[in-house]
Amino acid sequence: MKNIIIVGGGAGGLELATELGQKLGKSQKAKITLVDRNPSHLWKPLLHEIATGVLDDNIDEVNYLAQGKRNNFSFHQGSLLGIDKENKQITVSEVKNAQGDVIFPEEKLTYDVLVMAIGSQCNDFGTPGVKENCIFLDDHIQAKHFRHNILTRLFRFSSGIDCPQTNTINIAIVGGGATGVELASELFSMADKLSDYGFAKINGKMLNVTLVEATDRILPVLPEKLSASIHQKLEEMGVKVLTKTMVTKADESGFYPKEGDKIAADMMIWAAGVKAPDFLRDIGGLENSRSNQLVVKPTLQTTRDDSIFAIGDCASCAKPEGGFTPPTAQAAHQMAKLAAKNIISYLNDASMGQFKYKDKGTIISLAHTAQGTVSTVGKSSMIVKGAPAHMIYRMLYRMHQSALYGLIKTFRLIMASRVIRSVRPTLKLD
Numbered sequence: 349m350k351n352i353i354i355v356g357g358g359a360g361g362l363e364l365a366t367e368l369g370q371k372l373g374k375s376q377k378a379k380i381t382l383v384d385r386n387p388s389h390l391w392k393p394l395l396h397e398i399a400t401g402v403l404d405d406n407i408d409e410v411n412y413l414a415q416g417k418r419n420n421f422s423f424h425q426g427s428l429l430g431i432d433k434e435n436k437q438i439t440v441s442e443v444k445n446a447q448g449d450v451i452f453p454e455e456k457l458t459y460d461v462l463v464m465a466i467g468s469q470c471n472d473f474g475t476p477g478v479k480e481n482c483i484f485l486d487d488h489i490q491a492k493h494f495r496h497n498i499l500t501r502l503f504r505f506s507s508g509i510d511c512p513q514t515n516t517i518n519i520a521i522v523g524g525g526a527t528g529v530e531l532a533s534e535l536f537s538m539a540d541k542l543s544d545y546g547f548a549k550i551n552g553k554m555l556n557v558t559l560v561e562a563t564d565r566i567l568p569v570l571p572e573k574l575s576a577s578i579h580q581k582l583e584e585m586g587v588k589v590l591t592k593t594m595v596t597k598a599d600e601s602g603f604y605p606k607e608g609d610k611i612a613a614d615m616m617i618w619a620a621g622v623k624a625p626d627f628l629r630d631i632g633g634l635e636n637s638r639s640n641q642l643v644v645k646p647t648l649q650t651t652r653d654d655s656i657f658a659i660g661d662c663a664s665c666a667k668p669e670g671g672f673t674p675p676t677a678q679a680a681h682q683m684a685k686l687a688a689k690n691i692i693s694y695l696n697d698a699s700m701g702q703f704k705y706k707d708k709g710t711i712i713s714l715a716h717t718a719q720g721t722v723s724t725v726g727k728s729s730m731i732v733k734g735a736p737a738h739m740i741y742r743m744l745y746r747m748h749q750s751a752l753y754g755l756i757k758t759f760r761l762i763m764a765s766r767v768i769r770s771v772r773p774t775l776k777l778d
């Protein structure tokens with residue numbers, strides 16, 4: 349029986365493991381193994397909502413062992429340490445529990461087909477002081493850390509333990525992309541909701557949020573008009589938006605731009621740029637892009653080894669019309685679909701399909717309102733706002749859930765989440 353190993357159970361990898369488990373694992377045509385450093389999955393575009401307590405991560409988390417049991421794939425916990433192309437083996441790290449005891453030893457796993465789906469992380473571009481002083485939103489552990497950190501600050505402020513001279517908490521976010529914009533707006537909603545739970549002193553007015561962007565406008569993926577309208581909305585909420593501001597250094601008290609005054613901050617978040625993890629550089633002698641991604645052919649096979657595929661943020665896939673497939677959940681979902689077909693063809697010596705990214709548009713959520721563009725294939729894009737935009741914003745997540753659970757269970761999950769929402773606090777308070 350052929351061994352297919354998928355490393356990374358994120359937006360792309362978990363969908364692929366589920367589909368291959370159903371198509372090949374069930375009939376024992378292949379053994380599918382998913383490897384991830386964490387025991388469970390949380391869809392990354394939800395992270396800013398986890399960070400601000402709007403979503404409860406316990407509800408949306410997917411346990412890999414349970415998903416594997418339902419869909420005929422095995423799960424192996426550990427971090428990828430290396431690839432031995434000649435012997436078709438990967439090395440997966442040992443795993444320790446919170447007390448430091450080893451629960452799974454380091455192991456070598458043998459593959460016939462390997463799929464790399466380990467995603468990306470924020471890129472600090474080597475800016476001094478950023479790694480040491482900033483919070484990143486790369487996974488749900490960091491998102492939870494952010495939530496605990498901001499709740500602690502707000503509670504201490506409310507109970508009079510901390511009384512900053514200015515009566516405000518300074519939060520600076522670097523990166524005017526979707527993550528930075530959505531996080532900035534959710535922070536105000538979070539503070540306002542806390543006052544509903546009896547923290548009378550807390551409200552959005554006590555937050556001094558600065559959003560810093562190096563280029564001349566926020567959200568460059570959106571049309572200029574829409575990005576200007578969101579810029580204005582953020583300012584109405586109270587966010588100070590600084591464009592054309594290049595951060596050159598950070599320390600524990602704030603950011604230092606190339607020009608202009610220091611941006612003082614009690615909390616600093618870095619949400620600018622993405623790159624694939626550094627350890628991918630030269631891994632197994634595979635070809636890398638400048639941002640460490642694995643370069644793939646249109647079939648999603650890596651350029652130097654046909655038995656190794658790469659999908660999602662860690663894959664550098666050129667578009668036929670020029671440029672590269674963007675690192676988005678949309679792209680990871682589309683790549684997972686084609687990779688499933690191509691892997692089956694590869695195992696059967698059949699011809700494979702070519703990846704063609706279909707951009708379905710971008711939706712930005714500003715604390716319970718959403719705005720964005722929706723592209724219809726072959727036609728020009730249109731701007732949507734309000735309830736329809738919010739519905740489309742959630743639809744991408746529903747598509748992910750439906751790839752994992754099927755349509756009927758996804759519908760039941762939507763219903764269940766409505767019931768849960770009616771009895772739970774509107775904000776995760778711990």
Ligand SMILES: Cc1cc2nc3c(=O)[nH]c(=O)nc-3n(C[C@H](O)[C@H](O)[C@H](O)COP(=O)(O)OP(=O)(O)OC[C@H]3O[C@@H](n4cnc5c(N)ncnc54)[C@H](O)[C@@H]3O)c2cc1C
Nearest residue numbers: 356358359360385392393427428467660661675676677678
């Ligand atoms: C806050 C935020 C908001 C976003 N919003 C949107 C949005 O609205 N729309 C959109 O299309 N995209 C959005 N994105 C981008 C989107 O989340 C990513 O493009 C998408 O998750 C990429 O999928 P992936 O499968 O490549 O990687 P991921 O989903 O990141 O999954 C990677 C997996 O690999 C695992 N892993 C990493 N390293 C190792 C290792 N060494 N060994 C083993 N396992 C490892 C991780 O634990 C993880 O499970 C957002 C991202 C963020 C951070």
